[in-house]
Amino acid sequence: MFRNISLGQYIPVDSFLHQLDPRSKVLATLFFILAIFTASFSLELALVYLVAFILLILSRMHIIEFWPTFKPFLIIILITVIFQLLFIPGRHLFQFYLISISYEGLTVAVSFTLRFVLLLFIVRLLTATTTPIAMMDGVEQMLKPLRKLGLAVHELVMIMTISLRLIPLFIEEAQRIRNAQLCRGADFLEGSLSQRLQLLFAWLLPLLRVSMQRAQDLSQAMEARAYQGGEGRTRLQILQLKAQDYLYFLSMIAFFIVIQV
Amino acid sequence: MIRLSDVTYTYPQSKEPAVKKISLTIRKKEFIAIMGRNGSGKSTLARLINGLLMPDLGEVTVDGLSSLKPENLVEIRKRVGLLFPDPDSQLLSNLVEEEIAFGPENLGLNPIEIGKRVDTALKMVSMEDYAKYPPYILSGGQKQKLCIASLLAMQPAYLVLDEPFSMLEPRGRKDLLSLLLTIRRDFNITLILITHNLEDAIQADQIIMMNQGEVINMAHPREILKMGTQLTMLGIEPLELTTFIELLKHNAGMSIAHDTTDIESLVEAICHLS
Numbered sequence: 336m337f338r339n340i341s342l343g344q345y346i347p348v349d350s351f352l353h354q355l356d357p358r359s360k361v362l363a364t365l366f367f368i369l370a371i372f373t374a375s376f377s378l379e380l381a382l383v384y385l386v387a388f389i390l391l392i393l394s395r396m397h398i399i400e401f402w403p404t405f406k407p408f409l410i411i412i413l414i415t416v417i418f419q420l421l422f423i424p425g426r427h428l429f430q431f432y433l434i435s436i437s438y439e440g441l442t443v444a445v446s447f448t449l450r451f452v453l454l455l456f457i458v459r460l461l462t463a464t465t466t467p468i469a470m471m472d473g474v475e476q477m478l479k480p481l482r483k484l485g486l487a488v489h490e491l492v493m494i495m496t497i498s499l500r501l502i503p504l505f506i507e508e509a510q511r512i513r514n515a516q517l518c519r520g521a522d523f524l525e526g527s528l529s530q531r532l533q534l535l536f537a538w539l540l541p542l543l544r545v546s547m548q549r550a551q552d553l554s555q556a557m558e559a560r561a562y563q564g565g566e567g568r569t570r571l572q573i574l575q576l577k578a579q580d581y582l583y584f585l586s587m588i589a590f591f592i593v594i595q596v
Numbered sequence: 597m598i599r600l601s602d603v604t605y606t607y608p609q610s611k612e613p614a615v616k617k618i619s620l621t622i623r624k625k626e627f628i629a630i631m632g633r634n635g636s637g638k639s640t641l642a643r644l645i646n647g648l649l650m651p652d653l654g655e656v657t658v659d660g661l662s663s664l665k666p667e668n669l670v671e672i673r674k675r676v677g678l679l680f681p682d683p684d685s686q687l688l689s690n691l692v693e694e695e696i697a698f699g700p701e702n703l704g705l706n707p708i709e710i711g712k713r714v715d716t717a718l719k720m721v722s723m724e725d726y727a728k729y730p731p732y733i734l735s736g737g738q739k740q741k742l743c744i745a746s747l748l749a750m751q752p753a754y755l756v757l758d759e760p761f762s763m764l765e766p767r768g769r770k771d772l773l774s775l776l777l778t779i780r781r782d783f784n785i786t787l788i789l790i791t792h793n794l795e796d797a798i799q800a801d802q803i804i805m806m807n808q809g810e811v812i813n814m815a816h817p818r819e820i821l822k823m824g825t826q827l828t829m830l831g832i833e834p835l836e837l838t839t840f841i842e843l844l845k846h847n848a849g850m851s852i853a854h855d856t857t858d859i860e861s862l863v864e865a866i867c868h869l870s
Contacts, residue, residue, distance in 0.1 A: 345690045347728055466690045500688050503732065549685060556686030559646050560699040560750065561673040567704045571697035571711060 344503070346463040350395035351579070353464045357473030359580035363587035364461045370591045371453045376446040379594050384449075386590060387456055394464055404459040405452065412448055419444040469572065471496040475565075476574055489565025501549060508545050512538055598622040598645055598676070598754060598786075602654035605640055614640040616809040617654070624753065627780060627787045629797030629817075632806035633831025638790045641806070642756045645788070646678040659753070674703060677747030681759040683739035692718075692734075692742055693727040699750040710749075717749040720779060737768035741775065748779070754786040755779075761796060769796070794820075794827070794835050798857055805830060821857065837862060 347353075352360070367386070374380045391398060425439030462470070475492040482488050513523075521534050599621050606613040615637040622628050630638050643649040644656050647663040658675055661668040680686050689695040693714050700710040718724045721741040726734070731742055740760055747755060757776070761769040773796055780787045789796065794817075797803050803820045805813040807830055813820065820827075824842065827834050834842075837856060844850040844866075852865045 345730060347691075347730065466694060468689055468691070468694045497688060500690070504684065552680065552682070552685035553688060555643075555648060556680055557688065557698075559643075559648055559673060559678040559680075560746065561670045561702040562698070563670065563702070569701050569704050569706060569710065571694065571701060571707055571714065573707050 344462070345466045346396065346400065348395050348464075350393060350464070352390065352394040352460070354579075355464075355583055356574055356576050356580040357465050357469045358477055358574065359576065359584045360461055360465055361470070361473055361477065363584040364457055366584070366587045366591040367457050368454060370587075370594045371450050371457070373591075374594050376442060376449075380446070380449060382594065383453060387453055390457075390460060394460055396460075396463060400463070401456060401459055404455055408451070408455060412451055415451075416444040416448060419447060467496050467499045472570060472572070472574055489568075493565075497550075497553065501546070501553070504549060505542075505546055508549075509538075509542050512541050512545070597624060597659060598788075599657045600641075600644070600654065601657075603644060603651040603656060604653040605644060605649055605651050607640075613652075613809055615644070618809075618811055619654075620804065620811060620814060622754075622786065622788060624786050625780075625784050626802065627777075627800045628789070628802050628804060629800035630788065630790045630804045630806060631792065631794070631797060631830075631832055633792075635808075636806040636831070637809040638806055639758050640809075642678060642758045642788070642790055645754075645756055646676045647672040648678070670703070674750050675752055676754045676756055677750060677752035679740075679743055679747060679755065679757045679760050681762045683736065683743045683763070686743055687731045687739065690730050690732075691727075692723070692729050692731055695731055695742060696746045696749045699746055703750065713749040713751070717745040720748050720783070721745045721775065735768075736763050736765075737772060740764065740768075740772060744772075744776070744779075748783075752785065754788060756788045756790070758790045759792070760789070761791065761793070792832065794832055798835070805832075818857070822853075 367383075370383055370386075374383050420436050420440045421434065423437060423440035423443050425437035427435065428438045428441060429436040465473075471492045474495075475488055478486070478488045478492070516534070516538060517523075521537070523531065523534055523538075526534075600618050603615060603618045604613050605615050618637075618641065630641060632638050640649065644651060644663070645658070647656070647658075647669045650663060656663045658672045661672055661675075663669065663672055687695055689698060696714045696717050697710050700713050705713070714727070715724075718727060721744055723738065723741055723745065726738070726742075731739060734742060740763070744755075744760075755776075760776075761772060764772060776787060776789075777799065779785055787800075789800065791797055798817050800817055802814055803817050804811055805820065805823075812830075813823070821835070821838060823830075824834070824838065827838075835857070837859070841852045841856060841862070844852060850866065850869055852862065852869075856862050856865055
């Protein structure tokens, strides 16, 4: 059911994007996302696609590798597009019995799809080219000033890192429990609403229990390796912004400004 | 030296103590195996030695450092590496080198030293080529080796291995045991191996037998083998050789010592029977 959601898996490739500082990539991604949603549905959006294509080349990844990310969202995109086509009023474009599609509805639907696909692409590009630990190191460095306000930045970042780590295990476990129940004759699609709810609980409760156990095991393993929070902790990789990092995120900011003008 | 003096521990949700009044001493460079059925207190003992659990009564000291003092815990965990049975439940990074670096990072070492330790630990488990690999694509045996490398990077004096072979096939099991014995020999690391399998423990200097939270025997493997069928009652599967000796005794009236651990000695013993 959830097997194909792969927003977080790092793909090790030796590329320009992979070598960049995570802070540079996070900043650049934020400005790219802003560009996606502020670009008008015209040449500007085409320019955003051109930049996305350049980023794909810089990552030395193949577009096929993004398919597992897009696939689970297809149904969401399809439903949204249908609603936009049917319910956005405007200039008449096409009529089929009671169904009327407007020019504005079609524009919004295409524009939404193009932007949504770009959004998935850029998020996936970030997670595929940056290991979660490097990303969290970057985010921690960027949020460092908030520590002065009493925010437990390291702990928050560690929680996010572990969440990313546990997602694939959680999905695997969900599938295993579901298969075990299907083997014993459970049918998640047939039966009355109450029967299906009962089955859903019978699936969710063991999943919750197993997840809690996993989390506890991992926290014990971390503690056993002398983890005691961020205080006094050092890093294997010291983050240092190089010329190429400045070049990357400044180019993205410049691109965002061009889109605005 | 690890010393447990009258150690008792009860889990918060339980009424019965998981370990009761345990006293024992483990000297440096020894290879100790801890055996017993499920729920006999083996894993609790491992967690007490590493300072993950604090005894309710008694004291655990590692090289003179008491685990009851919170300021000693980091040093104790640095000296006592604890390996859990399931590698997937202890791996938290998306790159092999990041995983190995986690422990040294917690010790606050400088990045150059951490880098050196990562390289050395990878060499120790013969995984130099996997530094940039994501752990999830490794096999079960490689994942367990990675977990061992992660502990070795902290340069521990003691390695406590809680059923490290439970997720491995027989071949992987043999390879990992031989790797652990090589590490012990080359780096003078004390091994404390928790296992159900007598074959894994046969090369140990001492076997600690546990039952219902208590140490019921602590002796050389040869002495433990003399317990014969009593081992089965303690949840330990006897060696195939021991079972064969029992059969020879019952069916052919041949009396051969239970502490025979290899085929050659058995053949010799049979030849010397009058």
